Amino acid sequence: MDLTDKVAVVTGSGQGLGLAYAKDLARHGAAVVINDVNQATADAAVAEITAAGGRAVAVVAPVGSTETARKLVAGAVEAFGRLDVMVTNAGILRDKVLWKMTDDDFDAVINVHLRGTFTCVREAVLRFREQGDGGRIICIGSPAGQRGNFGQTNYSGAKSGIVGMVRTWALELQRAGITANAVCPVAATAMTETIPFLAPYIEGMKNGEPLPGIIRREVGMGTPDDAAGIISFLASDAAADITGQAFAVGGDRLALWSHPELTAVEYQDGGWSADDIAARWTRTFGDSVQSVGEEFPEELMAK
DSSP: OOOTTOEEEETTOSSHHHHHHHHHHHHTTOEEEEEESOHHHHHHHHHHHHHTTOEEEEEEOOBTBHHHHHHHHHHHHHHHSOOOEEEEOOOOOOOBOGGGOOHHHHHHHIIIIIIHHHHHHHHHHHHHHHHTSOEEEEEEOOHHHHHOOTTBHHHHHHHHHHHHHHHHHHHHHGGGTEEEEEEEEOBSSTTGGGSTTTHHHHHHHHTTOOOOHIIIIIIOOBOGGGGTHHHHHHHSGGGTTOOSOEEEEETTEEEEEOOOOOOSOOOOTTOOOHHHHHHHHHHHTGGGOOOOSOOOOHHHHTO
16 A cells, blocks of 8 residues: 555544544555644654654644635645645544533534534645545544434534535545545544443553454454554545445444435325324334444443
């Protein structure tokens, strides 16, 4: 996998998953723009990449506004002459149940995740179209956006919206040779540490203990580095024909999320009244009702 002719922006890449993505891109030869809200954190990430022989610069700014998006694209062009890959990873959490979530809790998460993805992708696409030789959009989603998660109205809504935008962009950008895909990672981070049954495994990992197979395979959770390979692959020429997809990655597992499809379908001449639906609900649709939330192995949940 040779990315030596590629230049990538990775938002929110000072630490955690974003840093893992940036390091893997750089390891394969790409020049990388590191983004974080903290100067020291961004500088440390750049130093780590350059010490390993990679190429990186930092742009310190909060993701969300068009101004920041333009700074990120300009940072890539000024330092490395072009832009080929935009990875929108930056995010924050403001977890609360619906009835306790404030407008500010909701708006802050939507601004960084959803609006920040939109503004950064829009600016990247403007540059890609100007260059005229395609490009790669890689947006970070989440299982919470696919299945929901307790206490995450804002985060789940944003992540679901990101996948919806990716599918639209795949259609709009295809003629320009620009691909758009989403990656929904699961990794041992500060966020997953808040899930009670996972916390002991993450604590053990911090102490040098390997994650058991059931966590790496059935749960599909591993280290941030485990989730980085798919980013470099999607940035490469090998993925030129892959667009509009949502990937699940973590631990030993790589998978594709399906696009929403109709499941149980029934027809009623003249349309459906409320009484018609009530009379036929159980025998026609009852067995096809979809589950919500993440589904974990029963033996883990019983502990």
